Amino acid sequence: MARVILPQALAPRAGGLLEHEVEGRNVRALLAALDARFPGLGAELEGRVAVAIDGEIYNDPLLEAVEPDSEVHFLPRVGGG
Amino acid sequence: MSEEKKFRWVGTRPIRPDGIDKVTGRANYGADFALPDMLWGKVLRSPHAHARIQSIDLKRAKALAGVHAVMTAEDLPDLFAEAAKSNGGHDSSNDLAHNVMARGRVLYHGHAIAAVAATSSAIASQALELIDVEYEPLPHVLDIASAIASDATLIHEDRVTQGVEGIEGFEGAEPSNIANRVQLGHGDPAEGFDLADEVIEREFTTRPIHQGYIEPHACLAQTTPDGRVTLWSSSQGHFMVRDYTAKLLDIDLSLVKVIPAEIGGGFGGKTTVYLEPLAVVLSRKSGRSVKMVMSREEVFRASGPTLGTRIKLKLGATREGVFTGGEATLHYEGGAFGGSSVMAGCMTIFAPYAFPHVRSTGYDVMVNKPKGAAYRAPGAPMAAFALETVIDEMAERLEIDPVDLRLRNAAKEGTLASFGPRYRRVGCVETLEALRDHPHYSAPLGPHQGRGIAVGFWFNAGLQSSAGVNLNPDGTVTVLSGNPDIGGSRASLALMTAEEFGIEYERVEVVIADTQSIGFTDVTGGSRVTFATGMAVIEAAADVRRQLCERAAAVWEVDAERVVWEDGEARLKGESDRAPLTLAELAQNAGRTGGPISGRAALTARGVGMAFGAHICDVEVDPETGRVEVIRYTAVQDAGRAIHPSYVEGQMQGGAVQGIGWALNEEYVFDSDGKLENPGFLDYRIPVASDVPMIDTVIVEVPNPKHPYGVRGVGEVPIVAPIPAVVNAVYAATGVRFRDLPLSPPKVLVGLDGKSAA
Numbered sequence: 037m038a039r040v041i042l043p044q045a046l047a048p049r050a051g052g053l054l055e056h057e058v059e060g061r062n063v064r065a066l067l068a069a070l071d072a073r074f075p076g077l078g079a080e081l082e083g084r085v086a087v088a089i090d091g092e093i094y095n096d097p098l099l100e101a102v103e104p105d106s107e108v109h110f111l112p113r114v115g116g117g
Numbered sequence: 118m119s120e121e122k123k124f125r126w127v128g129t130r131p132i133r134p135d136g137i138d139k140v141t142g143r144a145n146y147g148a149d150f151a152l153p154d155m156l157w158g159k160v161l162r163s164p165h166a167h168a169r170i171q172s173i174d175l176k177r178a179k180a181l182a183g184v185h186a187v188m189t190a191e192d193l194p195d196l197f198a199e200a201a202k203s204n205g206g207h208d209s210s211n212d213l214a215h216n217v218m219a220r221g222r223v224l225y226h227g228h229a230i231a232a233v234a235a236t237s238s239a240i241a242s243q244a245l246e247l248i249d250v251e252y253e254p255l256p257h258v259l260d261i262a263s264a265i266a267s268d269a270t271l272i273h274e275d276r277v278t279q280g281v282e283g284i285e286g287f288e289g290a291e292p293s294n295i296a297n298r299v300q301l302g303h304g305d306p307a308e309g310f311d312l313a314d315e316v317i318e319r320e321f322t323t324r325p326i327h328q329g330y331i332e333p334h335a336c337l338a339q340t341t342p343d344g345r346v347t348l349w350s351s352s353q354g355h356f357m358v359r360d361y362t363a364k365l366l367d368i369d370l371s372l373v374k375v376i377p378a379e380i381g382g383g384f385g386g387k388t389t390v391y392l393e394p395l396a397v398v399l400s401r402k403s404g405r406s407v408k409m410v411m412s413r414e415e416v417f418r419a420s421g422p423t424l425g426t427r428i429k430l431k432l433g434a435t436r437e438g439v440f441t442g443g444e445a446t447l448h449y450e451g452g453a454f455g456g457s458s459v460m461a462g463c464m465t466i467f468a469p470y471a472f473p474h475v476r477s478t479g480y481d482v483m484v485n486k487p488k489g490a491a492y493r494a495p496g497a498p499m500a501a502f503a504l505e506t507v508i509d510e511m512a513e514r515l516e517i518d519p520v521d522l523r524l525r526n527a528a529k530e531g532t533l534a535s536f537g538p539r540y541r542r543v544g545c546v547e548t549l550e551a552l553r554d555h556p557h558y559s560a561p562l563g564p565h566q567g568r569g570i571a572v573g574f575w576f577n578a579g580l581q582s583s584a585g586v587n588l589n590p591d592g593t594v595t596v597l598s599g600n601p602d603i604g605g606s607r608a609s610l611a612l613m614t615a616e617e618f619g620i621e622y623e624r625v626e627v628v629i630a631d632t633q634s635i636g637f638t639d640v641t642g643g644s645r646v647t648f649a650t651g652m653a654v655i656e657a658a659a660d661v662r663r664q665l666c667e668r669a670a671a672v673w674e675v676d677a678e679r680v681v682w683e684d685g686e687a688r689l690k691g692e693s694d695r696a697p698l699t700l701a702e703l704a705q706n707a708g709r710t711g712g713p714i715s716g717r718a719a720l721t722a723r724g725v726g727m728a729f730g731a732h733i734c735d736v737e738v739d740p741e742t743g744r745v746e747v748i749r750y751t752a753v754q755d756a757g758r759a760i761h762p763s764y765v766e767g768q769m770q771g772g773a774v775q776g777i778g779w780a781l782n783e784e785y786v787f788d789s790d791g792k793l794e795n796p797g798f799l800d801y802r803i804p805v806a807s808d809v810p811m812i813d814t815v816i817v818e819v820p821n822p823k824h825p826y827g828v829r830g831v832g833e834v835p836i837v838a839p840i841p842a843v844v845n846a847v848y849a850a851t852g853v854r855f856r857d858l859p860l861s862p863p864k865v866l867v868g869l870d871g872k873s874a875a
Contacts, residue, residue: 041537044300044476048283088538092823095579096721109537112299112460116578116643116833117328117385117491 133608147335147351156234158409159241163223166485166791167257177247183240186402190220212454224453227418234399257485264294296455302476309442309474313433324784332381338396339406351378354640385491417796421490424450428503442474452488458496466500467535468574470526494833505571505841544755544819545729552731569845573837577830578643579722583636584653588714592701597630599638605764617658619685644830649722660716724823730754730834734842743865751813757821757829770812776839778804
């Protein structure tokens with residue numbers, strides 16, 4: 037299962053924990069699994085954040101593949117100027 | 118990518134294709150377009166920082182000869198009301214709608230209230246004076262302290278802080294002027310400070326500043342009775358203009374065509390719209406085309422600056438110079454609607470270094486000032502000002518060379534970044550080593566002179582890009598891009614295309630295509646165009662190369678797998694009796710061998726390469742006047758791979774100069790009523806050529822392994838380090854640590870007189 041790390045601000049929505057073991061082949065599956073565990077969290081993450089999968093940042097990550105041993109950080113989206 | 122790859126064109130410095138037009142005045146910017154039936158549009162703006170609009174009487178303005186249309190917010194869909202009915206919340210579209218035209222209340226001095234279209238600019242101005250508005254002035258808040266006070270006047274009475282659900286201390290939160298709270302980090306900073314031998318805690322403030330683009334916002338709108346819209350507009354993204362305009366007017370995207378003008382600077386400030394929706398409404402109402410151009414004063418009063426900040430930062434380190442903990446609390450003004458860059462400030466503030474324990478907490482604060490907009494590496498320069506000056510102080514306290522202290526803690530592959538993930542291959546160490554080894558770092562200094570250094574970081578954005586590559590019958594190549602060319606991207610895209618085909622750079626023409634002639638492309642921003650749109654161009658060129666090989670195979674009557682593309686021609690593997698077919702030959706015969714050859718690519722770019730810069734600044738401080746003169750400056754930056762080194766250097770120099778201006782001169786000055794007192798370049802002073810020395814540049818190349826040529830974005834990193842580099846240099850020259858920008862002569866004099874922290 038992938039190791040998912042949430043932003044600190046969302047920990048209270050996820051049982052107070054930042055890190056979670058989550059199963060899923062891609063980001064969409066991770067979000068669905070998180071949403072099942074913490075209702076509403078997946079939907080909020082999908083609308084607001086980017087992810088870093090094993091250090092690589094994706095701003096529009098829905099179908100990005102996730103390996104069983106991946107480390108997935110949910111991050112704020114950053115554009116630029 | 119292979120670091121040994123040899124290039125013919127990448128890394129060379131040809132003249133930019135748009136250069137002649139721009140230096141001879143032929144290039145068409147936003148204000149240069151005109152149509153035969155054109156009217157002039159003008160905007161009436163609020164004289165109050167905060168007031169209820171009791172009534173707007175348009176009768177006298179409408180009656181003026183030459184006036185063809187007048188509009189208010191009543192002529193725009195009420196997106197805010199619709200959203201409020203559906204979910205009680207707000208989003209950026211609603212804020213944008215409310216910002217382009219006030220509805221019910223004005224929220225800052227300069228907020229648009231009404232607009233007119235008339236046969237001349239003078240008549241339009243006269244009509245504005247005939248619009249009768251009754252206001253009920255309301256109390257306003259102009260700074261962070263007063264905005265977050267418990268008894269503060271609320272700018273939006275229904276807004277509860279986002280991001281605080283479940284957070285201790287925010288239970289049952291009432292509406293406030295804090296739009297959003299964010300927190301990032303890992304570990305426990307308190308534990309980190311317990312491990313430290315030295316802990317330094319300081320507070321920093323910065324003032325609102327403008328991006329300083331020379332070209333004002335401008336557009337020309339044409340509408341038809343069947344609902345079609347054509348806009349000529351200067352922006353950082355014509356698809357952004359299309360999407361925002363359609364959204365705010367509730368019309369189909371397919372009905373809106375935006376034709377990009379050249380852009381006279383943007384730096385993030387042209388990633389939104391102000392005039393376009395108004396020009397379209399006025400055009401619809403009048404049945405004529407409408408041109409709108411902001412005056413310089415309007416640009417200052419009503420377009421988005423980057424606003425003020427207050428940052429409290431604590432840093433712990435061992436006596437050996439290893440950082441043990443970092444903690445920062447950042448308050449950023451977002452203007453009247455929130456949406457500041459505090460999130461990016463939180464993400465970047467500790468990013469260049471490894472910390473076992475680190476946390477940044479940010480607050481997006483609403484004040485009665487113009488809605489903030491992006492400014493080059495949004496949020497990062499203020500954050501770097503705080504961290505890099507505290508590091509300078511820490512280096513002094515630990516008696517460690519400031520470069521060595523940074524190198525001992527510099528982020529590298531595998532470092533857990535303060536904003537979340539572990540870094541992949543990055544060039545922070547190599548950039549610092551290049552700075553340390555530069556002759557500037559060890560050059561002697563004179564009396565009243567000092568030297569400062571600082572590091573800057575920015576992510577770079579990937580986002581969406583489209584590209585088209587058309588092969589012309591004469592063997593030339595036309596590249597279609599959806600990104601306005603701000604920093605020389607025509608040249609960089611042409612170089613990559615020439616490299617892909619193995620043809621002369623001069624045989625490639627890059628066209629900035631309108632929204633109906635190229636696929637969707639995100640804005641020119643986030644240091645993304647050479648990286649992301651370049652990636653799309655490379656893919657589209659590969660598509661064409663594949664077709665060329667297939668044509669050659671058809672001509673030779675062999676399988677396509679036996680044909681390779683090398684040095685600008687198709688060659689048959691393993692045989693020598695077939696003369697290669699050049700690109701020109703294949704192009705000339707395309708019609709007889711299957712038809713025109715063109716390629717396209719559309720992608721969401723992956724593999725952004727985060728980038729670091731490190732700057733050295735020497736200043737001389739006049740002890741009698743307090744004037745700070747930058748006497749030598751060197752910018753070092755990891756570009757991954759410089760496609761066109763001159764334009765990478767140009768970005769580095771431009772960013773450095775903007776940062777120097779931010780550090781020393783620039784600030785919005787508001788009076789107590791919230792009226793900007795210096796809305797022009799005479800009183801808002803940006804650096805001019807005589808204010809700065811030649812900015813020396815050193816390009817470090819640690820290739821981004823995820824880009825075909827190793828590109829990292831370069832446009833934003835160079836504005837991050839200058840503020841702390843200048844401030845650290847001023848300390849070295851004077852012995853005074855300044856923590857409130859700008860370091861204008863009066864402030865420096867006060868510091869010198871006190872010889873204590875200002």
